[in-house]
Amino acid sequence: MNAGGGLDVLGVDLGPGVSAGFSNRSGGSSLGPHTSLNLGYHVGDDWDRAYANRQVLGGWLRAPITMTTQVHGADVAHVDRYRPNMKRKADALLSTTPGVGIGVMVADCVPVLLADARAGVVATAHAGRGGLVGGVVPNVVAAMVAHGARVPSIRAAIGPSICGRCYEVPEQLRTEVETAVPGTAGETSWGTPSIDIAAGVLSQLKAAGVQRISRVDDCTYEDERYFSYRRDGVTGRFAGVVALIGPAPSHA
Numbered sequence: 393m394n395a396g397g398g399l400d401v402l403g404v405d406l407g408p409g410v411s412a413g414f415s416n417r418s419g420g421s422s423l424g425p426h427t428s429l430n431l432g433y434h435v436g437d438d439w440d441r442a443y444a445n446r447q448v449l450g451g452w453l454r455a456p457i458t459m460t461t462q463v464h465g466a467d468v469a470h471v472d473r474y475r476p477n478m479k480r481k482a483d484a485l486l487s488t489t490p491g492v493g494i495g496v497m498v499a500d501c502v503p504v505l506l507a508d509a510r511a512g513v514v515a516t517a518h519a520g521r522g523g524l525v526g527g528v529v530p531n532v533v534a535a536m537v538a539h540g541a542r543v544p545s546i547r548a549a550i551g552p553s554i555c556g557r558c559y560e561v562p563e564q565l566r567t568e569v570e571t572a573v574p575g576t577a578g579e580t581s582w583g584t585p586s587i588d589i590a591a592g593v594l595s596q597l598k599a600a601g602v603q604r605i606s607r608v609d610d611c612t613y614e615d616e617r618y619f620s621y622r623r624d625g626v627t628g629r630f631a632g633v634v635a636l637i638g639p640a641p642s643h644a
């Protein structure tokens with residue numbers, strides 16, 4: 393773990409003119425269980441440190457980052473300018489404005505970044521169990537299309553999350569989620585029922601027609617470079633962030 397050390401963002405390629413990546417605990421100034429690049433205002437950290445950490449990550453992204461209050465829902469919010477303290481509750485964000493960064497905070501849930509570089513549309517989605525079953529992934533793809541994206545041109549990146557060998561749930565819940573999103577039922581490494589949220593996100597992206605999908609296989613519960621709510625309880629949040637950084641594309 394490099395917490396307290398330098399920033400160590402994993403960049404992902406979502407096309408020309410798009411900046412995107414996933415942070416971890418490294419970099420920033422938060423202390424204790426929030427060491428050190430905590431981005432959440434709602435997790436008991438010092439507000440000024442979390443704010444400063446967002447600025448650090450925005451510097452990497454080359455755009456200030458707007459994030460919302462995430463409620464495990466499926467709503468998509470359009471962000472057309474930087475809002476340092478957006479109150480709106482939404483689990484997916486969309487932007488068509490160069491220089492306006494958007495981000496999704498997580499600590500075990502699945503962060504998803506999407507872009508149609510040619511159309512100039514970027515988006516994020518926060519997919520935990522609730523968002524997965526509620527349809528946040530197909531909703532954000534549909535919102536991108538409504539803003540000019542073409543599904544075959546969309547690239548998506550699935551970020552670090554708790555894996556299907558670690559996310560233990562009661563048997564009945566496994567059955568409910570499997571019924572809603574087939575392919576998610578699993579078993580933990582210690583032999584109890586589990587669900588694989590990232591596998592569900594992947595199948596929903598494919599079902600929506602998205603073909604160019606990359607995936608970071610790191611498990612937040614097993615890998616201490618990441619914040620993990622299930623492992624640590626009181627902890628911080630890392631993020632997936634994306635922005636259009638080139639000039640506004642033409643829509644010819």
Ligand SMILES: [Zn+2]
Nearest residue numbers: 555558611614
């Ligand atoms: Zn795991």
